[in-house]
Amino acid sequence: MAAVPPSDAGDSLLSPSGAGRAPPRKSCASRLHLLLTAALAVATSYLLLLRTPLPAAPAAAVGIARPLAKLSKPAVILISSDGFRFGYQHKGPTPHIHRLIENGTSAATGLIPVFPTLTFPNHYSIATGLYPSSHGIINNYFPDPISGDRFTMDSHDPKWWLGEPLWVTAADQGVQAATYFWPGSEVKKGSWDCPDKYCPHYNGSVPFDERVDAILGYFDLPSDEMPQLLTLYFEDPDHQGHQVGPDDPAITEAVERIDEMIGRLIAGLEAKGMFEDVNIILVGDHGMVGTCDQKLVFLDELAPWIELKEDWVLSTTPLLAIRPPDGMSLPDVVAKMNEGLGSGKVENGEYLRMYLKDDLPSRLHYSENYRIPPIIGLVEDGYKVEMKRSNKCECGGAHGYDNAFFSMRTIFIAHGPHFEAGRMVASFENVEIYNVISSILKMKPAPNNGSASFPGTILLPSE
Numbered sequence: 001m002a003a004v005p006p007s008d009a010g011d012s013l014l015s016p017s018g019a020g021r022a023p024p025r026k027s028c029a030s031r032l033h034l035l036l037t038a039a040l041a042v043a044t045s046y047l048l049l050l051r052t053p054l055p056a057a058p059a060a061a062v063g064i065a066r067p068l069a070k071l072s073k074p075a076v077i078l079i080s081s082d083g084f085r086f087g088y089q090h091k092g093p094t095p096h097i098h099r100l101i102e103n104g105t106s107a108a109t110g111l112i113p114v115f116p117t118l119t120f121p122n123h124y125s126i127a128t129g130l131y132p133s134s135h136g137i138i139n140n141y142f143p144d145p146i147s148g149d150r151f152t153m154d155s156h157d158p159k160w161w162l163g164e165p166l167w168v169t170a171a172d173q174g175v176q177a178a179t180y181f182w183p184g185s186e187v188k189k190g191s192w193d194c195p196d197k198y199c200p201h202y203n204g205s206v207p208f209d210e211r212v213d214a215i216l217g218y219f220d221l222p223s224d225e226m227p228q229l230l231t232l233y234f235e236d237p238d239h240q241g242h243q244v245g246p247d248d249p250a251i252t253e254a255v256e257r258i259d260e261m262i263g264r265l266i267a268g269l270e271a272k273g274m275f276e277d278v279n280i281i282l283v284g285d286h287g288m289v290g291t292c293d294q295k296l297v298f299l300d301e302l303a304p305w306i307e308l309k310e311d312w313v314l315s316t317t318p319l320l321a322i323r324p325p326d327g328m329s330l331p332d333v334v335a336k337m338n339e340g341l342g343s344g345k346v347e348n349g350e351y352l353r354m355y356l357k358d359d360l361p362s363r364l365h366y367s368e369n370y371r372i373p374p375i376i377g378l379v380e381d382g383y384k385v386e387m388k389r390s391n392k393c394e395c396g397g398a399h400g401y402d403n404a405f406f407s408m409r410t411i412f413i414a415h416g417p418h419f420e421a422g423r424m425v426a427s428f429e430n431v432e433i434y435n436v437i438s439s440i441l442k443m444k445p446a447p448n449n450g451s452a453s454f455p456g457t458i459l460l461p462s463e
């Protein structure tokens, strides 16, 4: 069957997908209750910085950081290639990425995203070291249950974006930052006011080579104006992954193009004599899994047990998020849905399980925020949920699933004076990256969900 792009393809910055629906109206009494819950949630989310134990305690890097030849201060370029599933780096010839791997430090079995494995929650976790329950970006689209305001990928109001991203930490501590696109970078917080010179507004039509050249241009500035923290974002291969799934020649092509951009960056830095001075950290935000129309669960098939209204369902797939109206028993809704799903009478029902958010596995860290809807469904790898059956045939790719699925893993590849050459480390969660970059740039990190000891396990010490 020919692959047909799904209608909701893509949630990279370039190609937003609609996931949300209008929030139900709240009564005054329930608003007060929510307000109190919210205040408590915000307070506790900062106090309870819950941590997931590292998969393995890696040994420290061997040696010390190499001295800088040309730069007067350390520099980090943090690059995101959206939807770069772990393993894509072996799909075709990627000589430049492999040069970074061979002469740098990388996660042998990939970088673990946070749940939900979606673009905005993960980019902001990388930038803040916080789980979505703490940084507040709990989905790509969501309504605020108190105000009814809606967060979208164009929302730059600081009220949505909690925590302290790297560029704010930098600005507050007198370290120059430049963001050539990153979710949250256009939000004015602390001393960071997104200055034109260092913080271009997101424009998905800017060609990738132009973005790389802009990053290189910053290294021509006088030393006191040269940024030490730089971010660079590419929408690919997420864009292609949604359309054709992870196993398609279009992905191989997109990955080779990202490799070319890495090659362009390396060559540009080499021409300035700065390549060995700059720490390059190449990551993705999540992986990608193939989806097809035989792997669907239709919520309207649950009608004999419970009739789910469309406006209760805030997002369907792969993150099923439900907020029933006030007065309904939440445990009752979960129980009836699970009874139907387990009855054998709902197609693929056995691949979806519903939870009260407080009963989700604690490793997901997805309950301690009032913005998270009270009922969450976890669907098996590669399955999707829809309100009702339609005639469209769709095969493509998706992400947003449980972050324990290997298909959701992405890459961590780092090269530079602070990274030991040819070293592989165990997989770790992306909330560790904030402390790693803070350590390289000698910044005092804001409180976060990463481990204070992690940078010591992955970085070469300064002296």
Ligand SMILES: [Zn+2]
Residues within 6 Å of the ligand: 011, 012, 082, 083, 118, 119, 120, 238, 285, 286
């Ligand atoms: Zn993404």
